[in-house]
Amino acid sequence: MYHGIAASAGVGIGHIVLLREAVIEYDKDKSVDVxxxxxxxxxxxxxxxxxxxQVAEDVRERIGDKEAEIIEGQVMIISDPTLKTEVEAAIKSGKCAEQAMEEVCDTFIQMFSAIEDEMMRQRASDIHDIKTRFLKQLIGIHDVDISKVPAGTILVARDLTPSMTxxxxxxxxxxxxxxxxGVTSHSAILARALxxxxxxxxxxxTTSLQDSEEAIVDGDKGIVITNPSREQVEEYEERYKKHQQEKKDLLAFQGMKTKTADGIEVELFGNIGTPKEAQTVVESGGEGVGLFRTEFLFMDKSxxxxxxxxxxxxxxAVIAMNGKPIIIRTLDIGGDKEIPYLEIQKEDNPFLGYRAIRYCLDRPEIYRAQLxxxxxASAFGDIRIMVPLVTCMEEIRSVKELLKKYMQELDAEGIAYNPNIQIGVMIETPAASIIADLLAKEVDFFSIGTNDLTQYTMxxxxxxxxxxxxxxxxxxxxxxxxxxxxxAAKAEGIMxxxxxxxxxxxxxxxLLLAFGLDEFSVSSSAILATRKAISEISLDKAKEIAEKALQLTTEREVFEYLSQNMQ
Incomplete structure (x- = not known):
């Protein structure tokens, strides 16, 4: 049995087809006519x-718009003037096109790989895919045609790139x-879409598994079983039937309000990283967007x-939401996210340094354009502004002063906007948690960023x-x-x-229901499953579980107790 990351749910029983990477070789010492x-x-x-x-259009027809955008993102990367200029400069220095492309791509891969944010790190995988495909094209190497594999195939590869998927x-x-x-890689996204x-x-x-070997892929638990017994095959065949029925059952929650078993309503929003993903949230049954990451506008440009x-x-994005709320996070970038044209210096402790709101307040010309x-855009729908990594009152008050100033500018220019636009903070540091009662008096809403809050708290x-x-x-x-x-939010009556x-x-x-959370913001693919989970528990039962969980003293005790109550 092999253990990995459960990236796309479900079970599959079939035979392995190994996809071995072609060896890319060329003469780096050859002289070239520039x-x-x-x-x-x-x-x-x-x-x-x-x-x-053409690949993107094929994906659009067979899978969907959102998945086609992954491939289109590669077109944007390869069309970037910075990449093209640097490759041309390398060729002018006497290098062949293969070496120039490889070295320039490797520089970008190294840059993006060092970024903590998973979405930004995905750029490294995209550029690696571009580099490999472009080098194969230059050299004349043809890939295995995945569309020709037989029925019942389990694909095994070092990395199944978006173009391969x-x-x-x-x-x-x-x-x-x-x-x-991992779960956020583009290949995982495409696998889930398929x-x-x-x-x-x-x-x-790729070396421990064998071609034609029978195997079971358990995408729920993240395990692979090779040469399964008859009993295991029968067990997983039953699991497959159950999984198919569960998928059908989820469709019943499409278009429904999100409420507990005893009728307490909460809001269920989606997280997005590009404007086009807003439509996916709507189609998936989301009641709004709880997090629109704006970094893509800065990361994909020179x-x-x-x-x-x-x-x-x-x-x-706001027009796509058709009146539903959309919470847009201002630029969350800093020392751990290298963007060459911003010239942000490397720091020994980037997560404790010059980033997010600290960076934006120090670069008013950048923040002015965004705000x-x-x-x-707020003139076209229910936009709400969210400020990341707030740690003190001065930061949020500074942002509010800037907004007031820019509203006056727009008034003078005769440009429409929503004068009552909501402003909130992303609570993701212990400092913000401790002064949450004070922050709640200054803003219209909170959004808890558990990923960073957990990292900083622990x-x-x-x-x-x-x-x-x-x-x-x-x-x-x-x-x-x-x-x-x-x-703290409840005491001040804010969302x-x-x-x-x-x-x-x-x-x-x-626990989140018992604590009084108003809005759950999840990935589009998790909206219906989350709505179903919320519908299966009453608020009284949730409070009972929360009371017991808060009495436990270790992470393991909490995890095991909550796991038992999930069944």
Whole structure:
């Protein structure tokens, strides 16, 4: 049995097809005609871009718009003037197109890989995919045609890139296994869209698993069973039937209000990273957007996005919501997220340094463009502004003063906006938790960011394997902090939501309901399952579970107790 990351739910029984990576070799020492090599690069780039756009259109037709945007994102990367200019500069220095492309891509891969934010790190995987495909095109290496694999196939690869996943015929593939990747990787997103069970990050699976070997992929538990017994096959066949029925049952929650078993209503929102994803939230039954990350506007460019560019993006998202609320987080970037054109210096402790609201208040020309764009877009729907990483009252008061100033500017220019736009804070530090009662008097809403709140509360580096076990929302300190934040919001009568991973955790839902959480913001794919989980418990039962959980003293005790009550 092999253990990995459960990246796409469901079970699949079939036979393994190994996808081995081609060896990419070329002569780095060959002399080149610079002009001819530049022309070669230009022509190959045009072919590559056209082919990638065709893949995106195919994905749009077979899978959906959201998934096509993943491939289109690669077109944006390859079309970036910075990447193109740097490759051309390398060619002018005497390098062949292959070496130039490889070295420039590797620089960007290294940059994005160092970023803590999972969405931003995904850029590294995208660029690696682009690099590999482009080098194969230059050299003349042809990939295995995944669309031709037989029915009952379990694909095994080091990494199933978006371009490879896009070629899958879902009727033929019953499972996916890779050595790398996680739940937020683009391949995992595509696997979920195709409804193919996937277990990722199984070390050395391309060498330990054998071609044609029978296997079971358990995408619920993150395990792979090779050469299963008859009893195991029968057990998983029953699991498959049950899983298919559960999927049908979830459809009954489409379009329903989100409420507990005893009729207490809460709001269920979705998290997004691009304007186009807003439509996905609506289609998935979301009642609003609880977190719109704006970093994509800055990460996917070689220069600062203008006020007009930002305005158009926010306007697109708010119009797609058709009157439903959309909470937009201002730029959450800093020392751990390298964007060359921002020239942010590296720091010894980037998570405790120059980032998020600290950076924005220190760079008023950047913040002005974003806040004005948000105000202008608020004329088209229910936009709410959320400020990240607030640790003191001065920060939120400074933002409110800036908004007042920019409103006066827009008035003078005769530009429409919502003068009553709501402003809130993302509570994700112990400091904000401790002064939550004071912050609640200054803002219109709270949103609890459990990912960072857990990291800062437990003083743990999520990337450090030696202390990673301490990173858990089930820690009593974290749960008590969440309760304190919600109580502070309730005392002042302001809305309080949650946009971290904990919001969709079935074990934690009873506690969050008991504490009084008003709004759960989850990934679009988790909306219906979260609505179902909320509907299955009464508020009285939730309070009973919460009272007992808060008496427990260790993370393990809390986890086991909540797991028992989830059944």
């Amino acid at each position: 002009e001819a090599e530049l022309e070669r690069f230009k022509k190959e780039l045009e072919v590559f871009t056209t082919n990638t756009m 896009a070629g899958i015929v879902k009727e033929n593939v019953v499972g996916i296994i890779t050595e790398v990747g 409804e193919i069970p996937a277990v990722l990050s199984i070390e050395n699976c 220069s600062l996005p203008s006020e007009e560019e930002q305005f158009e993006s926010y306007k697109e 004005r764009a948000l105000l202008r 003083a743990v580096d999520r990337g450090n394997a030696k202390v990673a076990a301490l990173y858990s929302t089930y820690q009593p300190a974290v749960l008590r902090s969440i309760r304190t934040i919600i109580q 309080v939501g949650m946009c971290g991973e904990a919001a969709s955790d079935r074990r934690l839902i009873p």
